[in-house]
Amino acid sequence: MPKIRNISPVTSKLVIDMKALLEEFLLVKEADGLSPRTLKDYHYHVGKFIEFAGDNSTYQQIRIALLKYLSLPSSPRYRNIKLQYLKAFFNWCVSEGYLPANPSDGIKKAKEDYSNIRHIPLDSVKKLLNAPDKKTYTGLRDYCIMLIQLDTGARPSEVLNLKLSDLNLEAREIYIRPEISKTRRGRTLILSPLTVQALSKFLKARPHWWSSEVPLFASEYGKTLTSHSWARIVKQYSEKAGVKITPYGLRHTFAIEFLKAGGDPFSLQRILGHSDLSMTRRYIRLSKDDLHEAHEKASPLNKLQYLSKRAPRNSIRRNNNFV
Secondary structure (H helix, E strand, C coil): CCCCCCCCHHHHCCCEEHHHHHHHHHHHHHHCCCCHHHHHHHHHHHHHHHHHHCCEECHHHHHHHHHHHHCCCCCHHHHHHHHHHHHHHHHHHHHCCCCCCCCCCCCCCCCCCCCCCCCCCHHHHHHHHCCCCCCCHHHHHHHHHHHHHHHHCCCHHHHHCCEHHHEECCCCEEEECHHHCCCCCCEEEECCHHHHHHHHHHHHHCCCCCCCCCECCCCCCCCCCCHHHHHHHHHHHHHHHCCCCCHHHHHHHHHHHHHHCCCCHHHHHHHHCCCCHHHHHHHHHHHHHHHHHHHHHHCHHHHHHHHHHHHHHHHHHHHHHHC
8 A cells, every 4th residue: 555645734734726737737638649538538537526625725625525535426437437537637736746745645446346348149249240231331331340349349439430541451450540549559450351351342332532531430421420329329230139239348248259269468458458457357357257157067077066966866766676
């Protein structure tokens, strides 16, 4: 557990304008090249805390308010997200000399519930892939988006913001540009022959007069599909197919199938675009759970144990026949 620094009585009573610090922090991070989405998340989470604690507070008041704020009822996952953004903000405040120490020092992350990560059975995935009408532009587009998510584990927002120039069918690759990646790190993802074949067909149906700025998987009017609209589309296909699947469920399924097939966690971390291995560990745990379950069903010893339990009854019956 990190040690909490001793704060002098004088320093702890200095009033800090948290709202002004947040504005400066966001400007600095924007200059550093953070994505608009990440900036929006910082603005929301830090802003919510400031609203809870008050604009002008002393270090001691901020510390107490933070403990109360993180004690509010919420899921462990959401609590950890709040702590993550606030810890980063306070670290910056300390580095700039605005705070004597990080108020979040010593506060541990909550143990998360991984029930939001869902491994979709492959027969359900097949039903979903059969749902789009591949004779239409939108149906073929949606089919290709699903294939890419299942093939690479890319985030929905990353796939929806791909451009034609990010696709290299000859090399069987797509490139996730830094500006569309959640972690602001570009990465190259490999495509299977089946996905390449579907994309080749899709490119023939895609309007050739669209400019290079039009997203690869645009709407019929050449507009960018939002993550919200894509979630709605997948929900409609799921209902049609009689399954329950979300866009992130496709990403989760790729990750768990990758590990079950013998893929190593470090490669998975790079493929999924995780900034550290802690996020990837969620999938490792679930893949192990699946292996335990599969082992229980498949182990010959379990079957032998079942047979040995039945043996005495058979012996009794045989003995009874001789009486």
